[in-house]
Amino acid sequence: MATEALAAPVQAFDGLPPFPDDVPTAPLLRLSLASLLARDPNELSRFFQACTDLGFFYLDLSTCAEGNAILADADKLFSVGADLFELPTEEKVKYDFSKSHKSYFGYKGYGTNVVDRQGNLDRNEFYNVSKDDILEQGTRWPAPTVLDEQRAPIKSFMQHAHGIVTLVLDLLNDYLRLPEGTLQNMHRIEGTSGDQVRFIKAPPQPQDDRRTALGEHTDFGSVTVLFNRLGGLQVLPPGKEAEWCYVKPLPGHAIINLGDAMVKFTNGLLRSNIHRVISSPGAQADTTRYSLVYFNRPEDDVMLKRLDGSDMIPPLAAGEIEEEVNSKDWIIRRALGKRPGITGAKAYDWDAFKGSEDQSKRVNIPVASTA
Numbered sequence: 001m002a003t004e005a006l007a008a009p010v011q012a013f014d015g016l017p018p019f020p021d022d023v024p025t026a027p028l029l030r031l032s033l034a035s036l037l038a039r040d041p042n043e044l045s046r047f048f049q050a051c052t053d054l055g056f057f058y059l060d061l062s063t064c065a066e067g068n069a070i071l072a073d074a075d076k077l078f079s080v081g082a083d084l085f086e087l088p089t090e091e092k093v094k095y096d097f098s099k100s101h102k103s104y105f106g107y108k109g110y111g112t113n114v115v116d117r118q119g120n121l122d123r124n125e126f127y128n129v130s131k132d133d134i135l136e137q138g139t140r141w142p143a144p145t146v147l148d149e150q151r152a153p154i155k156s157f158m159q160h161a162h163g164i165v166t167l168v169l170d171l172l173n174d175y176l177r178l179p180e181g182t183l184q185n186m187h188r189i190e191g192t193s194g195d196q197v198r199f200i201k202a203p204p205q206p207q208d209d210r211r212t213a214l215g216e217h218t219d220f221g222s223v224t225v226l227f228n229r230l231g232g233l234q235v236l237p238p239g240k241e242a243e244w245c246y247v248k249p250l251p252g253h254a255i256i257n258l259g260d261a262m263v264k265f266t267n268g269l270l271r272s273n274i275h276r277v278i279s280s281p282g283a284q285a286d287t288t289r290y291s292l293v294y295f296n297r298p299e300d301d302v303m304l305k306r307l308d309g310s311d312m313i314p315p316l317a318a319g320e321i322e323e324e325v326n327s328k329d330w331i332i333r334r335a336l337g338k339r340p341g342i343t344g345a346k347a348y349d350w351d352a353f354k355g356s357e358d359q360s361k362r363v364n365i366p367v368a369s370t371a
Contacts, residue, residue, distance in 0.1 A: 019284065052270060
C-alpha cells in the first residue's frame, strides 16, 4: 500500500472549547499508521506494549495516504451525524429495531441503557449502521433519508476503518505466532458479522447533575476505531489504586482499542480495558459531544474461546471450562442486556451481561516482544 505523505484534512476541531490542561489524562501511547505499515521495529514494539498493557492507543493518521483518506471520511460523517440527530424523535424511533427484531442496528434513544449500580440511565443517542447492509451482503435495514443518501461515504469510511483493523490483526497474528491468517480469517470484511459504524450524540448535561453518560464497560468485539473531538471518554488503568483518566482527543488521530474477543482468543494476554463516557471536562461540558466509531467484531459463527496454535497464549487454568458462545450471541447479549425495555429487571443487575471487565483489572506480567 502507498504510504506517501499528503496534506491532512482540517482536523483542528475549530470552534470547540479547548480540552483543559488540569485534568488527569490516560497514558496512551501515540503510534504512527505510516510506521506500522512500514513494519518499523521500534513502532511494532510499542504497538505490542500498548495491546498488552492497556489495550488502547492513539493512531496518528496524518502522515500517509491511508490515514488521510479515513480522516476525510470522518470529517464528512461528523456532519452527517449532526444532521441525523436533528431529526424529530418520533422519526428516529421508527428505526429502533431492538424490540421488533432483537437487533442492535438502528437507533438507540436517550435514556435506554442502565449505566451504573445505582440504576441511572444513559445520556446519549446512538445510531448503528450495519457493515453488511452498507456493503450489500446482508439485511437492508430501513434508514432515514439523511443516512440513505450517504451510503457511499459511510461505505468508504467502513472500508478504510476495516483496513486499519486488518493491519492490527496482521500484526497481532505475527506477534502471537499464530498460523498464518488465523485472526484475519475470522474478521473478513466480506464475512457476515456485527461490524458497524456508530454515530453518537451526547448533549450537555445539567450543571448540577453531571454524571456518567455511558457506563463503564469493555468493548464487545475485536478492534474499535474511534473518532471524537471533545473529551468525556475515560479509561480505568489496571491496578487496585487506579483512577479514571480522560482520553484527550488529538487532531489527526484515531483512538484504537481492543475488545472482549481478543481477550478470549488470547486467554487474557491481550487487554480490553474498562472505559466509560462522562460529561466533557471544563468548558467543553456545555457543548454537544458527537463521536464516530467503527466497531469490528468476529464473524457471527466464530466461537469466542482460547485459540490453539500459539505458544505465547497462556493455557487455561486447571479444570477451567470455557463458555460455548459464538460472536453473534455474545454481541446481542452484551449490546441489549442493559436495556430494561428488553431484559426487564435483569438490566439493573450490574454484574449480569459482563464482558472481560474482571480480566481488565489485573496487572499484566510483561511479555517479551518478538519485534
